[in-house]
Amino acid sequence: MDIEPPRLSHRQVNLVFAGLMVALLLAALDQTIVSTALPTIVGDLRGVEHIGWVVTAYLLASTIGLPIYGKLGDLIGRKVVFQSAIAIFLVGSVLCGLARNMPELIGFRALQGLGGGGLMIGVQAIVADLVSPRERGRYTGIIGAVWGLSSVAGPLIGGFLTESADWRWCFYVNLPLGLFALVLTAVVLKLPRPRSRPRLxxxxxxxxxxxxxxxxxxxxxxxxxxxxxxxxxxxxxxxxxxxxxxxxxxxxxxxEPIIPLHLFRQNLFAVPAAISVFVGLGMFAAVAYLPTFLQMVNGASPTQSGLLMLPMVAGMTLTSIGSGRIIAATGRYRIFPILGTGLLTAGMVLLSRMTADSSMVLNSVYMFVTGLGLGMMMQTLVLIVQNAVEYRDVGAATSAINYFRQTGASLGTSLVGAIFIHRLTTELAASGARLPVRGVSSITPQMVHQLPPPVRSAVAHAYAAALPPIFLYLAPIVAVGFVLAFFVKEIPLSERLAAPSPGVAAHSR
Structure with a gap:
């Protein structure tokens, strides 16, 4: 007979959820918080040739960790796995702040990323243990909103801490928040744990x-x-x-496969997994390269470019919370992947229309539309998968969806980067602008702002001509996700908590 997991009161669920959101905020912030601090960091540690590895190390470790954490949560219990991830993340944060050179910082960023991957998966899987799929939309909507806010808040906080204190506080700031999440989940969170011996x-x-x-x-x-x-x-x-x-x-x-292959035989796993690749590709390409346009073409500072991205966050927050509430009220979800991928495709087309002379009001509208599309999909796809798979596969399925989205993000960022560098090199050569550096990869906003006005204008127009058309190239790729969304089947959202199998004990762990 199935054993019901221990039920928490509404107040306890909200307390645990608050702790989970703090943990998610930490993981999401640390993907972007160092971006504005990087020039200061490499100058202080004298390692400009290793600058890319500060970001790559975190991305690599978190990507590797995603499916591992998901499966471990299924095998030995999500609470202990989640708390271990918080501990690893905090240790990595402290060591990053204490780093004396670039090799140390890169190694500690990898350790931090390993913990960060567990935080992202842990939050989504634990919510699946706490509330039924029907009610879960209210919570997953907030998860999407926090994730979107973090993507813009990271550079803002990183810039503020670097300018007002020291770059090391970009890592130390994680400690009080992480400890709060650790203590709260330790005291309040009660989840089922497996009785059987895990076979990793x-x-x-x-x-x-x-x-x-x-x-x-x-x-x-x-x-x-x-x-x-x-x-x-x-x-x-x-x-x-x-x-x-x-x-x-x-x-x-x-x-006990880390990603059970039988999941790919289910429509409500295979199709959302495929859509996730295209969503990740479009989302991260926009988030990664829009600040470059704002800084190089509009002359915004790193902090200002983060603020100028707020329309995208507003759109994402609006539809993430709104779609979650509608799903919870109606139990219907199929329309949101269709609308979301459609709006994201339209957003890519609109972003391609940005020029050096287009107004910020118009650009804000373009970003807002893109955000509307993203907000409808990010967590809805996770909810669809969690509702369709058996309880024993919830962690593995959740991590797999995130893994595919992260893979799409890596592919999208590199694809846009390669095309952008080629186009920018061509545009700069055609403009005749003489720059103090040889390669376009060495151009920085600070350097451009110090150029004579005619050269600065030529560089701005080269960036404006090189970058926006790439979003138009992405539109048909994202449109594949739009077509796939029509193949998502709709089954009723369960109003009961998922029950563990007989081999799972309903105890806190």
């Missing part, structure tokens, strides 16, 4: 980690550190394919 899929974990590492390195290095056709990039790409094939064979034989 070690081979599958190693193969998936290797595949993830290769994919992230290809997308991070391709077109920047190495040419796309160079031996290192081609070798990594081939190795990624080989490891992925080996992973599939390993999962077919594993007793």
């Amino acid at each position: 899929d070690v081979l599958g974990t190693v193969l998936l980690a290797g595949t993830s590492a290769c994919v992230v390195l290809v997308t991070s290095w391709g077109g920047t550190e190495y040419a796309w056709g160079s031996a290192p990039i081609v070798s990594l790409a081939v190795l990624a394919v080989v490891l992925a094939v080996a992973f599939v064979f390993a999962e077919r034989r594993a007793a």
Whole structure:
């Protein structure tokens, strides 16, 4: 007979949810908080040649950790896994703040990212344990809003701390918030834990980690550190394919596969997983490169560019919370992936119309439309999958959806970066502008602002001509997600909490 998980009062659920949102805020902020502090950090630690690794190390470790944390939560209990992730994240944060050189900082950022991946998955999976799928929309909407706010708040907070205190506080600021989340979940959170002895899929974990590492390195290095056709990039790409094939064979034989292959036979997992790749591609390409346009073309500072992105956050927050409430009230969700991918496609087309002379009001409208689309999908896709899979697969399925979105983000960012560098080089050469640096990758907003007005204007117009058309290239790619959204089936959202299998004890862990 199934054992009902321990039910918390409404007040207890809200308390736990507050702690979860603090943890999510930490994980989301740390993906972007160092962006505005990077110039100061590399100057202080004397490691400008390693600047890209400060971001790549976190992204690589968090991507590798996503499916591992999801499966561990299913096997040994989500509470202990989530608290371990918080502890790893906090230790990594302290060590980052104490770093004496770039190699140390890069290593500690990887440790921090390993914890950050567990925070993202833990929040979504624990919410699935606390509230029924029908009621869950109210909570997942807030999760999406917090994530969207963090994407813009990170650079703002990083810039403020760097200017008013020290760059090391970009990491130390995590401590009080992380400890609050740790204590709150320890005291209030009660979740079921498995009785049976866990059997971790070690081979599958190693193969998936290797595949993830290769994919992230290809997308991070391709077109920047190495040419796309160079031996290192081609070798990594081939190795990624080989490891992925080996992973599939390993999962077919594993007793507890890290990503159960039977999930891909379910429409309500396979289709949302595919859509997640295209959503990640469009979202992160916009979030990553819109600040570049605002700084280089409109002359905004890093802090100002973050503020100018608020229309996108407003759109994302509005539809994330709104769609969650509508889903909770009606139990219907199919329309939101369709509307969301449609609006995101339209947003890509609108963003491609930005020019050096377009008004900020118009640009804000374009960003707002893009945000509306993103808010309808981010957490709705997770909710659809969690409602469709068995309880024992909730963690693995949740982590897999996030993993595919993160993979799409890596591919989108590298794709846009490679095309952008090529177009910018062509536009600058055509403008005849003489710059104090040889490669376009070395151009910084500070350098552009110090150029003579005619040269500064030429650079701004080159950026305006090079970047926006790329969003138009992304539109048909995102539109594939729009087409796929019509294939999402709709089944009733359960109004009961998912029940663990008989091998799960209803105790706090």
